[in-house]
Amino acid sequence: MVEINFGKQHSRPFALEKNRQLLAIRGCAGKPLTHALCCESADTALQGCELVLHIEDADVQVYKLPQHSDPSQRKALLRELPDVRFAGSVLMDPITQDPVLYTENVFLKFIDSLRATQCMAILEELGVMIKQQAPYASNAFFVHHPAVQGTDIFTLAAEWLKRDEIEYCHPELLRQGQRRAIHANQWHLKKTTVTYQVDIDASANVEAAHELAQGEGVVIAVIDDAFDIDHPEFAGEGKIVGAQNFDRRNAKQGPRPKNALERHGTAAAGVACANGKVGASGVAPRASLMPLKLTKPLGARAEADAFYWAADQGADIISCSWGPAEGHWADPADPRHSQVFPLAASTRLAIEYAATKGRNGKGCVIFFGAGNGNECADNDGYSSHPHVIAVGACNDQNRRSAYSDFGKVLWCCFPSGDQQHPDPKFKPATSTPQTRGIRTTDLSTRFVAQTLPAYTDSFSGTSSACPGAAGVAALVLGVNPGLDRLAVRQILADCCDKIGHADDGPLGQYDENGHSHYYGHGRLNAMRAVQRALALKATAG
Structure with missing residues (x-):
């Protein structure tokens, strides 16, 4: 051990x-x-x-x-x-x-009061080689000790952490992550009649908000597996900005998919900001997209680099529809439900950098999908980070999607697909979904055998809810770019619709602060959020 x-x-x-x-x-x-x-x-x-x-x-x-x-x-x-x-x-x-897995690289951060020459002297004393100086934190490095192999690196890092000059020190650990999806009707944007003349009135009121804002001048960075940036819904001058591939071995390929399996990022980006010119609109159709390809395991140093890049290259909003592997949503005995997943210091510091230094100090607004395990998101080091907005999923019946994670850290929810459980005793009780999921962009003709640009009607999970919420934030910043990230966060909370059902139980009830473990502050209402942002702008003069 x-x-x-x-x-x-x-x-x-x-x-x-x-x-x-x-x-x-x-x-x-x-x-x-x-x-x-x-x-x-x-x-x-x-x-x-x-x-x-x-x-x-x-x-x-x-x-x-x-x-x-x-x-x-x-x-x-x-x-x-x-x-x-x-x-x-x-x-x-x-x-x-x-x-x-571990790479034998060590993330090491000295205390802020140390001068650069003192840091270098200690690194020389420790006998390490610098692999990277981390730009998102002061006195922070990834280092490698050429004489140490195997699990000895853990012992060495623990010894280094005992030094008063060292604030953080741990080996770079790699874990397999999980995309937040559960595998033409844009009912999440407006009241919609879908197949068999079923009326769905469970949207985030986005179409009405488009009369006032469409995300003009806002950049949404989506960190995900890959992006079909040649899709017509991402066309136009200034639509794609700051694209980068953080898979170092494949950096020359850009953010584009290598194969048809890498379609998650294209769908997520479409929910956030697809143009809506051909077959699907994003929540903020006039926002720019910063596609950042990252398929590395959780905890890799490239993960932290992606957040730093987004902030440094001008992203206003960062959307992440991924996180730790989770338990099966319908199996209460799955041991992963109780697993606490700590966040590597490098990633934690990079998120803090983006949230405090991005947007010229106003801070990037960072969203994570809460997760699809029907478990407590408080245990997830990513979505529970205090600078992150954790987004849950609600369904076409104005209720929590059965798989959606819950907890104190859940901030809000956004419409997405749902799964029905065959056991009527399943709690929370599930209703029959009336829709397949969310309509958004999919890989186009270069990757699939179709004659038209590709779309899907079945994107789902908090993978879809997260970029939807990011799109609402883009609408808010589009009309009031002077807001800092905390103001945007509060607007989203204040402008939610309090949805739910009587049989949700205690976790579905809203407390004196208007918060529910199942719904956060409720389902986002884009129109109300934009109106609030405009009112604050008028008050500020």
């Missing part, structure tokens, strides 16, 4: 255990692991093994060993290969049993 502390010296650490039935292999720098494993020795070592995970950027592969297999001989064979840097057991989360 190893312990990791993402906080300061006396913060509570969390533990990871070794799983000896999983085998991790890491290649040497500059030598592709797939080439290193193309030999007879590797074939012998991996006979009967199942590849369960490949982290491309770190060039790490994880294999599941056959039952009753002796891992020591397999490791010995692999360690003899010239281009294999590491072959050993895998760390795992003791609750979820999910593998957790």
Whole structure:
């Protein structure tokens, strides 16, 4: 077992255990692991093994060993290969049993009062190489100790954290993230009649808001898997700004998808700001899109880099429809429901930088999908970050979507699709969805066999709710750009519709502050939010 502390010296650490039935292999720098494993020795070592995970950027592969297999001989064979840097057991989360990988890089931040020369002197004393100086925090670095391999890096980081000059120090951990989706009617924007003449009146009142605002002059950064930036709904001068690919090994490809599986970002971006010229409108159709491709595991240093880039390149709003893996929404016994997911110090500091330094000090407004596990979002280090607005999903019946996460940190909800549970005893009780989900952009003809630009009617989850809320914030900032992030946050809360149902139980009830664990402050009402922003602007003169 190893312990990791993402906080300061006396913060509570969390533990990871070794799983000896999983085998991790890491290649040497500059030598592709797939080439290193193309030999007879590797074939012998991996006979009967199942590849369960490949982290491309770190060039790490994880294999599941056959039952009753002796891992020591397999490791010995692999360690003899010239281009294999590491072959050993895998760390795992003791609750979820999910593998957790590490890169042997360490995030290290000195206290702010230290001068740059003092930081460099200590780094030289520690015998480390600087991999990156983090731009989103003072005196912060990713470093590498060339003489330390394996889990010894955890011991070393813990020892360094005991020094008074060091504020944060932990190895770079990589975990598989999860997109917040649950796999033509834009009922989320206005009252709509859908298939079979069913009237849906459960929108965020967006169409009415478009009479006053459409997001002009606002930049929405969407951090996601990939983006079809050639889609007609993202066309036009100034629509795409600051695009970047944070998958370093594929940086030349830009933010575009590599294959048809990378379609999540295109759908999320469409909910936020699709032009609406052809087949689907975003909530803020005249806002600009900053597409930031990030498919790396959670905790990678590129994750922090993406937030810094967004703020530094002029994003007003940042939308993130992803987060930690979660329990199955319909299985109350899933152990992931109770898992606390801590946030790496590097990512936490980068979010704080964007929220306090972005927009020339007024702060970027940052949204995260609360999650689709029907579990407490308070345990999620991303959506529970105090500078983040956590967005839940509500359905076409004016109720919480059955899968949507809840808790004290939930700020608001936005219309999305729903799932029906077959057991009538399921709590909260679920109603039959009248719609397939949300209509938005999908990959166009270069990726799918269609003759028209592609759209989907079934985008769902808090993956859809999050960019929808981001779009409402863009409408607000479009009419009153002088607002800081806290003012925008409060406007969204004050202008929500109090939805819900009598059988939601205590978690669905609104307290004296107008907050509910199921709905946050309620379902966003775009028209009311824009009107409030205009009123504040008029009052300010």
